[in-house]
Amino acid sequence: MAITTHDTQTDVQDRAILVSLVTDKIKRTGIDPELSLQELVQLAETAGVEVLDVIRQNKETPDSKWFIGKGKVEELRMAADGLGANTAIFDQELSGAQVRNLEESLDLKIIDRTQLILDIFAGRAKTREGIIQVELAQLSYLLPRLSGHGKNLSRLGGGIGTRGPGESKLETDRRHIRDRITELKRQLDEVVKTRELHRERRRKSGAVQVALVGYTNAGKSTLLKQLTDADVYIENQLFATLDPTSRVLQLPGGKEVVLTDTVGFIQNLPHDLVASFRATLEEVNEANLVLHVVDSSSPMREEQMDVVQSILQDLGAAGKPQIVLFNKTDLCQPEQLEMLPIGPGFLKISAFNQDDLTRITEIISDELAGDTLIFRIPGDRGDLSSLLYRVGEVLEQNYDGNDVLYNVRLNKEDYDKWSYKLAEFIEPQ
Numbered sequence: 001m002a003i004t005t006h007d008t009q010t011d012v013q014d015r016a017i018l019v020s021l022v023t024d025k026i027k028r029t030g031i032d033p034e035l036s037l038q039e040l041v042q043l044a045e046t047a048g049v050e051v052l053d054v055i056r057q058n059k060e061t062p063d064s065k066w067f068i069g070k071g072k073v074e075e076l077r078m079a080a081d082g083l084g085a086n087t088a089i090f091d092q093e094l095s096g097a098q099v100r101n102l103e104e105s106l107d108l109k110i111i112d113r114t115q116l117i118l119d120i121f122a123g124r125a126k127t128r129e130g131i132i133q134v135e136l137a138q139l140s141y142l143l144p145r146l147s148g149h150g151k152n153l154s155r156l157g158g159g160i161g162t163r164g165p166g167e168s169k170l171e172t173d174r175r176h177i178r179d180r181i182t183e184l185k186r187q188l189d190e191v192v193k194t195r196e197l198h199r200e201r202r203r204k205s206g207a208v209q210v211a212l213v214g215y216t217n218a219g220k221s222t223l224l225k226q227l228t229d230a231d232v233y234i235e236n237q238l239f240a241t242l243d244p245t246s247r248v249l250q251l252p253g254g255k256e257v258v259l260t261d262t263v264g265f266i267q268n269l270p271h272d273l274v275a276s277f278r279a280t281l282e283e284v285n286e287a288n289l290v291l292h293v294v295d296s297s298s299p300m301r302e303e304q305m306d307v308v309q310s311i312l313q314d315l316g317a318a319g320k321p322q323i324v325l326f327n328k329t330d331l332c333q334p335e336q337l338e339m340l341p342i343g344p345g346f347l348k349i350s351a352f353n354q355d356d357l358t359r360i361t362e363i364i365s366d367e368l369a370g371d372t373l374i375f376r377i378p379g380d381r382g383d384l385s386s387l388l389y390r391v392g393e394v395l396e397q398n399y400d401g402n403d404v405l406y407n408v409r410l411n412k413e414d415y416d417k418w419s420y421k422l423a424e425f426i427e428p429q
């Protein structure tokens with residue numbers, strides 16, 4: 001089953017009505033459903049969909065058959081007829097049966113938030129790794145819902161929800177999809193191995209790594225471009241970046257670090273996507289320092305920061321040294337600026353302000369300063385040499401008489417832990 005290209009199908013313009021159901025469970029998450037809906041509008045527009053109207057419902061629990069209440073289904077039907085919609089996009093995840101029931105009853109294409117995000121990713125994937133990861137995520141999403149789609153997708157033939165694995169999936173039975181998933185996982189393993197080799201090489205070269213992470217559209221790629229002149233794709237849309245891009249950044253004083261731009265995060269990032277993109281996202285785990293880029297002008301700033309922190313946590317990168325870059329301050333209202341926290345780990349910036357860019361390089365430099373230390377270890381203290389190898393990263397080893405000079409990168413935590421043994425062997429620099 002080949003991936004169908006995005007371009008061949010963009011001629012179908014989707015005209016959609018968005019639907020948001022606020023259940024008690026959603027209320028408990030604390031996510032503002034209106035802001036989530038605003039984001040869904042952005043997602044839909046990013047996918048090239050024309051948004052005609054929005055329908056909302058409050059309901060304790062979803063209807064098992066229709067997801068929304070039967071009355072709302074009628075409201076949706078009338079709105080769709082009146083406005084000439086061919087699609088309904090739900091802000092929450094639907095079951096296969098709900099999709100099937102709605103499609104059959106309404107004669108509309110039914111898409112949920114997850115599918116929309118997967119679809120945008122499918123349109124963006126350019127590298128082999130990205131393409132494999134997206135197809136894997138789409139098929140993993142599709143498999144348990146296979147019986148839910150069919151008639152409408154093949155009839156409408158194009159537009160959102162049909163990119164990526166393509167229509168042939170509809171004629172393919174589950175076994176074929178499972179085989180394909182196995183094959184994709186195998187291919188991904190190969191790519192992961194290559195990526196691991198690259199990482200190993202970077203690690204050995206001793207290059208300090210700095211990762212730009214943050215909510216989608218926060219300005220990560222813009223910062224990479226502004227700081228390193230990198231020719232990267234920047235767009236005022238969600239998920240402009242899919243594959244990590246790394247460039248060398250020169251710090252004041254001449255030291256060089258590798259700065260990596262990463263895929264943006266979003267709330268309710270589909271589970272299948274996170275799982276499939278693990279290889280890509282794990283770039284963040286390699287970083288010595290994380291720059292968390294925030295769109296300070298967004299009304300969802302705090303929620304977005306929470307999402308980023310929780311994804312970093314899932315990746316096991318929450319404990320990394322982190323600097324928060326409050327970006328887009330040029331777009332902020334004065335009261336928004338006042339709300340931003342101040343302190344050592346925070347910097348208010350605009351990606352388009354030259355002074356701010358200089359301050360970023362200075363703060364990176366400060367953060368990394370003292371990162372490497374030289375220890376003079378007497379030749380008979382093999383115990384200390386092996387300790388250095390165990391707790392730090394030995395970048396260089398030179399002999400001076402009976403002593404060995406180790407140039408070691410050591411994070412502060414580890415240094416503090418072992419300083420009672422190591423402090424007296426530090427060589428003044």
Ligand SMILES: Nc1nc2c(ncn2[C@@H]2O[C@H](COP(=O)(O)OP(=O)(O)OP(=O)(O)O)[C@@H](O)[C@H]2O)c(=O)[nH]1
Pocket residue numbers: 214215216217218219220221222223233234235236237238239240241242263264265327328329330331349350351352
């Ligand atoms: N006014 C203003 N706009 C900015 C600033 N930084 C970035 N932008 C704009 O914000 C939009 C998104 O920027 P990107 O750099 O593509 O954002 P990103 O974080 O890489 O987004 P994804 O790759 O989609 O996750 C673009 O239109 C940028 O021009 C800033 O400091 N001020």
Ligand SMILES: [Mg+2]
Pocket residue numbers: 220221222233234240241261262
């Ligand atoms: Mg980007």
